[in-house]
Amino acid sequence: MLIHPTALIDSNAQLDSTVEVGAYCVIGPDVSIDAGTKMGSHVVIQGHTRIGRDNHFHAFSSIGGPPQDKKYGGEVTYLEIGDRNLIREFCTFNCGTVQDRGVTRIGSDNWFLAYVHIAHDCTVGNHTVFSNNAALAGHVEVGDWVIMSGFSAVHQFCKIGAHAFVGMNTSLTQDVPPFVLVSGNPAQAHGANLEGLKRRGFSRDQLNAIRQSYKLIYKSGLTLEESKAALEQQVASLEADAASQVQAMRDFLDASTRGIAR
Structure with missing residues (x-):
């Protein structure tokens, strides 16, 4: 039956x-x-x-x-x-x-x-x-807890890190680090996916660490290599739970082959 x-x-x-x-x-x-x-x-x-x-x-x-x-x-x-x-x-x-x-x-x-x-x-x-x-x-590689909105399209060989959010109608031709929200054509970063992370139970310390990491990569005026060094310093200053999130962003930058969506 x-x-x-x-x-x-x-x-x-x-x-x-x-x-x-x-x-x-x-x-x-x-x-x-x-x-x-x-x-x-x-x-x-x-x-x-x-x-x-x-x-x-x-x-x-x-x-x-x-x-x-x-x-x-x-x-x-x-x-x-x-x-x-x-x-x-x-x-x-x-x-x-x-x-x-x-x-x-x-x-x-x-x-x-x-x-x-x-x-x-x-x-x-x-x-x-x-x-x-x-x-x-x-x-294409897509990490855990990623959200792909309607009509979003991803170019071959791109990587999307865990907990990222890709907005509606987004054309993605570069990599998206973990926790980052992107949208547009071409895709641009619009902050950390903090609302999604709150819903998944991330602590205040973890959210603050992710917010600071986003600023180091996207808002500080640093080159990508300088951002990597700054993230390493941030990892060393944090407790383990928060440090692991920053380390994930740092490791992703090393693994990226197409550059990251800015």
Whole structure:
């Protein structure tokens, strides 16, 4: 009773006995789906795709399709999805490419609203929210608790740090450090995401430290290298809980390859 009679499921697909499959779904031979996951009607899951527990795919999602990359030659690549994700209508998640890590990875407890696109070789953390029509080009890295507002678009190879906020209609071509709020076309920084951090239980000391770090990077007139040195001094002056947040911003600057959105 959990599988609609119109669903087409390859005999080699591995589905837990508790998986629910709606009308006219198509599931390919190299798909693995863990317990409690549900699919609405007309969901297509293909490729070498591994899906965790208690995910919910709504109608017309296309999951595990080949990468939209002209270099792709049919190589075996992967898509991995964690647990308890909500995937709304018409979302598209692609497998990776051999030119990169060969796998697209999505964590757990994320919300993907209608028409979200996650391209090849992307990495998405946990507890993120992608609003309608948000899109990632290939090789993008998104940290935990990031919010992508509607119609935001991210250039390939960009990185978005944990707890960042990307505003509606934003065109992002550079990296976004943790905790930073950006919006616009081209994207510009508009402060630290303090309201979001308050909702997640950050302490006053942590918020003050993040606010000061933002000022060092964006408001002090320092070069990026000078900002890194100033952040190191700030880390040394703080208690552990607050210092860890500043260290995350400092480490992100080292990892950035496209420069940061200013």
